[in-house]
Amino acid sequence: MARQSSPARATLLGDVIGSRVASDRKALHDQLSAALDQVSTEVDALDDLKVIAGDEFQATFAAVGEALYAALLLRLRLDPDIDVRIGVGWGPVTVLDAAHSTQDGPGWWAARAAIEWVEERQGVVGFERVRTAYRPAPDPDGPRAEQTPAVVGPSAAAVNAALLCQDHLVGSMDQRSRFILEGLMHGRTQTQLAQELGLTRQAVNQRRKHDGLAIAVEAARSLRSVQ
Template sequence: MDEMNPRASLVVLIGDIVDSRISGDRRAVHDAVVAALEGVEALVPSVRGLRITVGDEFQGAYTSLGAALDAALRVRLALSPDVDVRIGVGRGVVTVLDAERGIEDGPGWWAARAAIEHVEAAAERAPTRTLRTGYRAEGRRGSEVDAVNAALLCRDHLVGSLSDRSTRLLRGLMDPRTTQAELAEREGVSASAVSQRVRADGIGAVLAAHELLRGLP
């Protein structure tokens, strides 16, 4: 985890819980989110640590858009299917108001807040009800932001349409060291059945899109 400059341009992430199958047990939800954030932080290190802030909200800051989008998808998959989350990603200047307490402000955070509010509103409409990730950026061309959001809209639709088993397969294949044969053994199915799901359910397309998105500067 790198030390943040008092004023730096970063890509920040704000997430919160949409729905939970275990919402009756708030401690279980909290523990699940903490475990997911810790696991993702180990794989995709952030600047100050991916962490819960207030209530159901969590935040993190990254030096690239690709890293933030990588972390966003991993958090979602780590919590699925029991806990659903929406995430806003924003690029812009971040000002550290209180380093000791981790209090930050600035256009980067405002952009992320605008992005998550857009996701929340879009999910109320039938055509975009599966959207869970949005992006806004300070001082960036609209066409670039629109292109990223178009990719996120399509990716989230595919992810949101997966069965629980296909979601587990996608989560497993996010680790390049995991083979389809290993996943087949975990699921108690044949390797060919896993291969068919990867093709038919769009898992391969999600992985390919993810690789392109995580390479963004």
């Protein structure tokens, strides 16, 4: 089996929260797959978002920021029917089988560590709205991964501080505000969004101000620029 190592890249690994108790797992899978396909057309991915097993999905990107932007878009696209948690990693990736898109390596181990942290933190009081985390891979040549410097990449402390705030802000919104947030991220006007929701423009503007939607849009743009 051929193995091809690549330079460091951003890895995205996600899963559906509560999928095992879903009443119609086939419908859940179809809705998830459709959302993954849609978001893949809106971001710059090296490997498109796709379901890999059951309720898990993955993708790779050249930059951490693009992976974080894809994660937020997917959350908003699936709202309110499907809730997901997502880990983003940074590090080398090894292609084990190109024909079947089978990959491994420190970049994926970092994404796995990130999503496991999210799952653990969701059970802590005050962190119930956490959905996203980022981890850079440790130096694979170090004697012990936890004691070696991370592969050069964006600062985990800075990115995760922003993600904690973003998750709390988005998690505090109701369905309409999250719909407006996604619309603003795609450049739709408040008038267009008001028509789509059957609201007045003033009502949309009030939500934009009171729910921090302008801040959320700017934060998403800033995080997307992270290399």
